[in-house]
Amino acid sequence: MFRLRRYRYYVFFAAIVVFLLYRVAQNSEQWETVSASFPHKAPPSSYKSPPASKSGTDGANSQAQAQSQPPFQGFSSEDDDLPQRILHNFGQDNSPIKVPDLKKVQHTDSLDDFELPPKSDAGVKEAGVLAYDHDEAAKSTTAPVINVPDKNVGQGAKDVDEPLVKSTTTGTHWEKVPEHFPVPKSEIIPLPAGKPKKIPTIQYAFEKESPEARETREARQQQVKAEMERGWAGYWQYARGHDELSPVTKKFRDPFCGWAATLVDSLDTLWIMGMEDEFKEALLEVEKIDFTVSKRAEIPVFETTIRYLGGLLAAYDVSGGKSGGYDILLEKAIELAEILMGVFDTPNRMPVLYYNWKPQYASRPKRAASNAGVAELGSLAMEFTRLAQITKENKYYDAVARITDAFYEWQERGTSISGIFPEHVDATGCNRTAQDELEAAQSAAETEAYDETSVVKRAGKSTLNVKKQKNPKTGKVELIAGESTLPECVSQGLTPGGWGAEQYGMGGSQDSTYEYFPKQWLLLGGLEPKYKELHLKVSEAVKKWLLFRPMVPDERDILFSAKVVTHGEPEIDAKTQYEVTHLTCFIGGMFAMGGKIFEVPADVEIGEKLTEGCVWAYESTATGIMPEGAHVLPCPDAKNCHWNQTLYEQALDPSWEGRGEQIQEYYKRKAEAKAALEKEREEKKEKEKKEKKEKERKEREREEREREESESTQDPAGAASKAGQPKKSSLDEKPSRGSQVGHGNARVQKRAPVSDIEDPEDDPIESGPITGIKKAKSSDAGAEDSEDSYPVPGLEKSTIGQVPLQDDNDIEKDPMRPLSHEEYVANRVENENLPKGFVDVNSKAYILRPEAIESVWYMYRITGNKKWQEKGWKMFEAIVQHTATEIGSSAIDNVLIAKTTQVNEMESFWTAETLKYFYLLYSEPNLISLDNWVLNTEAHPFKRPKAPFGV
Template identity: 30%
Template sequence: MPFVKSKIVSLTLIILGLVFLFSFYHRSQGGSYFPLIPATKPSVPPSENSDYVWAHVPQSYPVRELSRLPQSIPKSIPIIQHSFPHESREERKVRIARLDTVKGNFTHAWQGYKTHAWGSDEVAPLSGRAQNPFGGWAATLVDALDSLWIMGLKDEFEDALQQVEKLDFTSCSLEELNVFETTIRYLGGLLAAYDVSGQKYPVLLRKAVEVGQMLYVAFDTPNRMPITRWRFHDALKGVPQEAGDGVLVAEIGSLTLEFTRLSQLTNDDRYFDAIQRIMNEFDSQQDQTKLPGMWPVVVNARTLNFHEYSGFTIGGMADSLYEYLPKQHILLGGGSQQYRKLYRDAMVPMKEHIFFRPMTKGADVLFPGDVSSDGQTPLSELHTEAKAQHLSCFAGGMVALGAKVFDLPEDLDVARKLVNGCLWGYETGRLGIMPEIIRTVACEDTHNCVWDEDRWHHEVNQAFPDDNGSVEDKIKTRRLAPGITKIDDGRYILRPEAIESVFVLYRITGDRSLAEKAWVMFETIVKHTITDIAHAGLNDCTVDDPPKQDRMESFWMAETLKYFYLIFADPHIVSLDEYVLNTEAHPLRRTV
């Protein structure tokens, strides 16, 4: 029956044409009509809720052409981690005892959270209240998932997975969501737990995809720059969005690792494309700033002006932007040389203008400081503000990692001095803990710096011009150790940056003295922060009996205790040759 056959052929062609038109339209809206995934790679586990809201929010400014994940180059990343020798029976006994003590403090904090705040973001370590400063999606639980697995707490891990299954990323306890914090804690936490557990728990990747689909909507702006402080509920309703005029570089520039790993695991290039657009802007303007090579603390994401502002630091508000440059290079398996270039060009002004040597009684150390540049003053005349932040203590680990990855052996000495700077900050602290922000006397010559008591006294007097007491009284009243001129912020809020760099340098060099110093740090911190419920930050670590805060940030279990644990764990656990750790200490599996 040729007529029937002809009709069938015609109908078939019409249907195929409609499918093609629908497919083209759907792709033009930022979608993907077929999972173009090689058979050798796993596909994304489907969400149990096929009507997941964020996956269907229409894009007002769809991406027409995606940046693709670069192909990794096998063996392009050199061996990073030190080859640790066989330990003696006595060394192993000491190490295991310390490991168990760290683990015991972790389980103490975990049980406090589980008993008093299960399913909430945080437990208040003094009152036991449940608190939700990060959206109400169990931030502490998600942040601690990979720690549970790494420490062998598999039953607790399995219990936590049941709560993960219940997480609903379509409702939020906040009107305004911090996209950066959500990315590093939730997306990073879920991806890392999936990776370290051998990718055996599909729910972790499924929930990571849900977070990724949610956060992707924050990029739906005219220039595809994300809204970093995002009005969650407005976005869900489809209210038009635009990136901000004053955006912190750490918040817009530290999304690369998590979004890249999500693309690697799902074979969906949208996430890599989203962050690559940001980094291309940083790249194109790196030499146009008022301190060429570095970027100012604040940028204008709406107008794509990443070079106008005048303040430069690698401390708070900028830190992880720089931290992620060598790590992204590693995660991409050397498939892009862009991040090598960005890091090496940033290191030039860092070593020239940011890193400074504080005047001490014998310690040859470095700290990162701050610089302000108006773009007119010659760079040789810029003044480095000798302000040392606990947040900037990550720098030693970053420089050590960069030294290995980019074959910069001379930078390993810089890394040691940066790590020793923060260790000096701990060792000279009244309790043996480095405060949040201290000010020191900067040496004019980093190679020839001798102790000068008169200069220290002069700068202490300059720091307190309205105080009519003697300089000795000022030093005693403010509890200033030799070389410290002022303590801007005496808190210790359970931060991980110092032990992070000790860990990285230890894994790279094998220097056993670092493990000994880490143990002293651990015992001191726990002594002053432990409570009946968990652990608490300190309002002032410069006094003998420090008042405690009713706050335990999720990074205490995600980062600080994890780094202490990994220092005393077998070095093959979370090897730096197998994992890249995000800024929340979440280990993301390297593809090569």
């Protein structure tokens, strides 16, 4: 019996194996067909040698060498499909890779949130959902699945001789999958055509500097470079190939995707600072990066775009572009961009901001988030635009132009605070309320007659040819519009994300979207007017709703940008948070640059005051470094603002009005408690006195009886004559062993503190024997500690020995007393180390951020005023003093105390941004001139166009 059951199991598993082998054999022809259509070849065996130097006589030699070298064969200005050629060339020498053509994803229960593309677009367009010509798109944009080989085996950079290192990376790799919502080639938004417009100059016309000024400037510049060299050497030794250096423990960490974030982020900094040997060495590591595999399950799209894609493109631009010879930079940028393009494959082409890159997830239909950050959504434009300009591939520009169009439409339609956008955005493109109504209608259609008119009305459309039809696979009744299943959502544009209050500000989660509007206008040569309109409306809204002047001790005329919280009616319910955040410090540079290029002089002045505000925040702390986040007190009148100590202290103590009442109430309760205690003690003492007297009376009567009995026994004749006379004793007479006097005295000695012995005048038996004993004991130097005794029998020591309430005038020793307003303020300032002018500091850390020095650099380049160099130098010295480690620089936990703690983190933007801005502040003005370059939010410079497409 048992053997037969075992055979049944064997037969069952054997059948499964045979079935799987059959399926593999059935699909083998399809595998061969796909792989044959994509012959993979290895990269060229060697690259052309790069220039050895870009300065001096070496520069001329290297230029001649570059001219004599053949152009890189992988790129051509006539190539209409450059990215596909690069992907095609990645594995040319490899054996054909068999990759099956992905089948259509079935709509299962696990994919209920997604809708497969309909067969026809007519009904979908009428329903208000963005759709494309799928047949046309399949011809032009949908590519078969390809598997990009491992890139960790590479030839490295030019002029650098190192042995090849074969990667040991294994695991799942990203693969390009067919799009579910492709854009037909005819509908791709092209880059603006034509000659760039004449744009006002941004930089100040600097005069020739004196020898002394040049010497000071160059000395400072070299000190900045020394910090870069030390930090880079530490990264190279302890964290090469990883995202970030841990500068205290000399280790590394990978908070992003493990694609060497610091290395890629710092490439253009190395070139700008003249560290070309380090730049060339770094290219070896760049070639090893495999963007098709990650240590993270999902790619953070915003950070990856600004740090990696922006870093590669900027390094390509600053090193000479196509003529520079470092084609690996563009290769890698395209490889990464092709992966990131998958995030735009949504019904409304709004990007997924955390991308599950593994094929099993990437192949599924998806929608954008319903609670996306404005900054993450709107800060992809510059990087994809620059890539489109370099490659002449409009699809990269199309991807971000659609996001810009969505913001432009939303700004035109109006937000709660006109001109700017709430911190969180619903980017799904679905009207959830209408969607719920449609689902309810479909549910009703399964059980009762379908009312076509009502559903059309709910959908907001009147031209749909809607009918119901039973799905033969699922058995469910579906609503059919023409030939297509009705989409599962009703289309809408961008709207506020989440529920409840909306937040508007220029800080984290919002900042770089606003920063990119004027910068994108520059990058496109002024040919796309939408970016100008977007910026001008933003600046007007910020000036009306967010800018404020803080009240500070030296009455400096500075500005900050606040945050406003509203439930949709800001004129009525707006609540303003007068915050001071390091992330918001970029806004000074943005206003100043926007004022120059759009010819709004007042905005340049506003930019200067905003930058001064962040400089003041640096100067105010014990370390000389601005905290991450704090709040200050706004001036009642921005045009006439003077320091008011009373108002400031009231801001420090929101409950200042009730402090006096609290103290009065405390003393009232204390007096009542003290009176009650005194009354209780008096009553207890009176009772004990009565008990004592009664006891002593009884004792005397007993002693009298015993004496009389004793005398009558010993001397009957004299008993009568001595009756009623008490026995006398001398001071030095000792009580007998059984004497009650001795016993009572011992009890008194152990209980009564000296301060609580009754006044002898109150004792009716002062001249009696107990009084005599007390006097003798009190004068006896050998007596027990008098503080451990108490004269009242029956009263426990624990009751009398409690800590008494302090007198009203003993204020400092009364921990229970509420603080006065003055005391509360003094305590807050002391305990929190609050700089004068700050109401609170909710984030005391400094994580090597660049935003403040970024605006200082912009103001110096725009105004030419050397005061900005002096302010910047104080900032640099303070930062280095507190963050420098043996091998780099570390974030610190508290800028409000001189002895702060380093927290062992060196963000990639320290070398990519902060040190770069400091270096450029002391460089010659023509190095990364604002009239020739435009920097992304990660300080990566892109070339401004001088010809169509910016080439």
